[in-house]
Amino acid sequence: MKIKKCDTFNIKQTLDCGQVFRYTEKDGVFDLYAINHHAKITENDDEYVFECDDDAFFQKYLDFDTNYDIIIAKSQDKALISSAIAFGRGIHILRQDPIETIFSFLISQNNHIPRIKSIIGRICDALGDDMGEYHAFPTVQQLATKDAEWYASIGAGYRAEYLARNAKFFAENDIIGEWSKLPTEELRAKLMSLYGVGRKVADCVLLFGFARYDVFPVDTWILKVFEQDYPAVPAEKLSKLLVEKYGEMSGFIQQWLFYFKREEKKL
DNA sequence: CCCCAGGCGACTC
DNA sequence: GAGTCGCATGGG
Numbered sequence: 001m002k003i004k005k006c007d008t009f010n011i012k013q014t015l016d017c018g019q020v021f022r023y024t025e026k027d028g029v030f031d032l033y034a035i036n037h038h039a040k041i042t043e044n045d046d047e048y049v050f051e052c053d054d055d056a057f058f059q060k061y062l063d064f065d066t067n068y069d070i071i072i073a074k075s076q077d078k079a080l081i082s083s084a085i086a087f088g089r090g091i092h093i094l095r096q097d098p099i100e101t102i103f104s105f106l107i108s109q110n111n112h113i114p115r116i117k118s119i120i121g122r123i124c125d126a127l128g129d130d131m132g133e134y135h136a137f138p139t140v141q142q143l144a145t146k147d148a149e150w151y152a153s154i155g156a157g158y159r160a161e162y163l164a165r166n167a168k169f170f171a172e173n174d175i176i177g178e179w180s181k182l183p184t185e186e187l188r189a190k191l192m193s194l195y196g197v198g199r200k201v202a203d204c205v206l207l208f209g210f211a212r213y214d215v216f217p218v219d220t221w222i223l224k225v226f227e228q229d230y231p232a233v234p235a236e237k238l239s240k241l242l243v244e245k246y247g248e249m250s251g252f253i254q255q256w257l258f259y260f261k262r263e264e265k266k267l
Numbered sequence: 268c269c270c271c272a273g274g275c276g277a278c279t280c
Numbered sequence: 281g282a283g284t285c286g287c288a289t290g291g292g
Contacts, residue, residue: 018273109274112291116273119289157288162275198275219273234282235274258273 001055003048008068010090011041011048017091017259019208021104021117022124022137034061035097036129036136063092075249075256080225084253084260091255094208098176100137101209102194105201106162115155122154143167162196169194184212199236213251216242221261222254 003009011030015023022033030041039052052058059065072089076082103123108116127138127146144167151160170176179190184206191202203217216222218235230238243250 105273106275108272110272110287111274111289112272114292115290118291152288155289157290158275158286159288196275200274204273217273220271221273262273 001050001052001059003050003064005043005046005048007089008072009048009062009064009092011043013088013090013259014062014092014094016263017088017255018113018262019204019255020094020096021108021113021120032058033124033134033137034058034094035100036131037061038131038134061095063095066092068092071249071252075246075253077246077253081253081256084256087263088256088259091259093211093213093251093255095211096208097137098180098205098209099140099170101205102166102170102191102197102201103137103143103163105204105208106166106196107156107159108204109159109196109198109201111157111159119155123151126154140167140170144171159196165195166197180210184214187212188215199239203239207251207254213248214243215239216246216250216254218242219258221258225257225261 024031032039037054037057039050039058042049107119124135124137127142128135148160148164151163179187188202191197191205200217203215206212206215216239218239246253
């Protein structure tokens with residue numbers, strides 16, 4: 001499939017903004033993996049070209065059915081947010097698989113993004129279906145074949161127990177479909193009842209895995225963004241304050257600000 | 268080498 | 281309910 005370029009979609013910004021971990025970039029060519037799908041993404045002067053196994057899947061996954069001009073218009077606020085939008089205007093919030101998102105963000109806690117990628121990669125390679133060129137993200141049944149000791153052995157650190165226990169839980173409870181019907185507050189409570197899932201991981205899963213935009217994940221970077229305006233406010237309280245302020249635009253604004261702050265550090 | 272990372276559960280008060 | 285603290289690991 002081909003996607004005409006526009007200023008509200010940029011593949012590099014969308015993948016580099018920290019919401020997804022299974023992709024590589026080489027010489028401007030992106031390889032993106034989601035569940036058991038793969039897309040090779042190249043670009044020419046006026047379009048992105050997707051060589052993939054399922055156009056409809058990636059059309060939805062990359063959120064091309066949402067009008068980001070409207071999202072951006074509703075989000076323009078003070079100077080900081082306008083600057084962040086100007087910087088990351090091409091970000092789309094991906095519509096990721098809930099299970100893949102839960103396990104990915106369990107690994108993300110107190111961890112660096114490069115290392116998160118490598119741990120997820122080892123889990124896919126060891127447990128996921130062989131798709132030829134790559135390995136799929138494992139099913140919960142596949143994840144549940146391993147115990148905490150194994151997850152520690154592939155470098156998961158202290159999160160190994162979280163992964164093992166949740167793999168067992170979801171293998172025994174096919175409950176994602178039921179959860180997806182719940183309103184955001186109730187769904188967050190379900191997620192936070194999982195061992196190893198706190199407010200931050202739950203909010204990332206709500207945003208990236210359940211397409212809930214009335215959430216504002218607060219991590220160390222977002223704390224830095226707001227340390228002047230909200231000095232010494234703990235992460236969970238700050239998250240609640242920001243959702244009160246930004247409502248249904250919270251998830252988008254959070255992502256623009258995260259990308260803005262993190263790229264600033266890189267430069 | 269030290270510092271820190273898309274935080275969490277356990278513990279204390 | 282709010283405030284500390286230890287945690288496994290490896291990239292920078």
